[in-house]
Amino acid sequence: MSSARFQVYVTRSDMPECGIDLLKKECNVKTWKDASPVPREEFLKSIAGVDAIYCSLSDKIDEEVLDAAGPQLKVIGTISVGYDHIDLKECRKRGVKIGYTPNVLTDATAELTMALLLTTSRRLPEAQQDAKTGGWVSWAPKYMTGPGLNGATVGMVGYGRIGQAVARRVKSFNTAKILYFSRSERIEALEVGAIKVSFDELLKESDFVIVCAPLVPETKELFNKSAFEKMKRSAVFVNTSRGGLLDQDALIYALENNIIWGAGLDVTTPEPLPLDSPLFKLKNCVVLPHIGSATIGTRNTMSELTAANILAALHNAEMPAELK
């Protein structure tokens, strides 16, 4: 084999093999030995001289990492559609390309968003717990009741690929109205008759508020105390995007004081959420461990796309999914 094989560092040992195998055909692949995020010190030490880094959303890619890798670094491939863990400006400054995984996880994430919404609104964890522990005494008319989607107004915050896929699914539940808040008017909204409104109007009108917007400086802590106070007391809040879109303490306050009805979170700050977080103690909150895209097929496709992005960049070819 020629000595010109590319050097790639992979930040955990359990990345789906199909992508790693693609890389191995052409590259020397060095992988962190454990199925957990590589410790920072180890990461910085291990990437000196590499051409590419295959990382996940748990790895912060900043100036220090780029310095530690060195000027030959060509590409960062992240197995995620979110890129808030990467310093885009710094990458751009150094000509380091970024590959990510849009589109391929849209359906899986939309499915999980619906599952979380229904799990929260229909109180499934609480109901199962009750059934298992003797709380199910008899059928009772008000027992385990919660808000339904039929006839409801649903507000989508963010109307990109995932937001649209959620809206299509929501529509099939016979909702009365779908509202959305987004920087620009979205032509795709016509498909489900979604109406663009201001953020405040969405908060005021919606029975369900679903967050599908990316975490960027403009959306950081968009949901603060004042936002929760503008929502209906009967509202269900669902976030499958990033924990940083909300002030978590403000959400805890809103849930503890019945300012909103309930919340379903697939993302938190930090991740994993510490076991002593008040969110775990609240009956009106469902917390999942960031599993939006976790179908077997989706994760395999994400891994292959991450590898394809890296290989294309290494060969100076067009990347299948470059973050521009």
Ligand SMILES: O=C(O)[C@H](O)CO
């Ligand atoms: O950004 C992403 O890709 C999701 O949050 C995890 O798959």
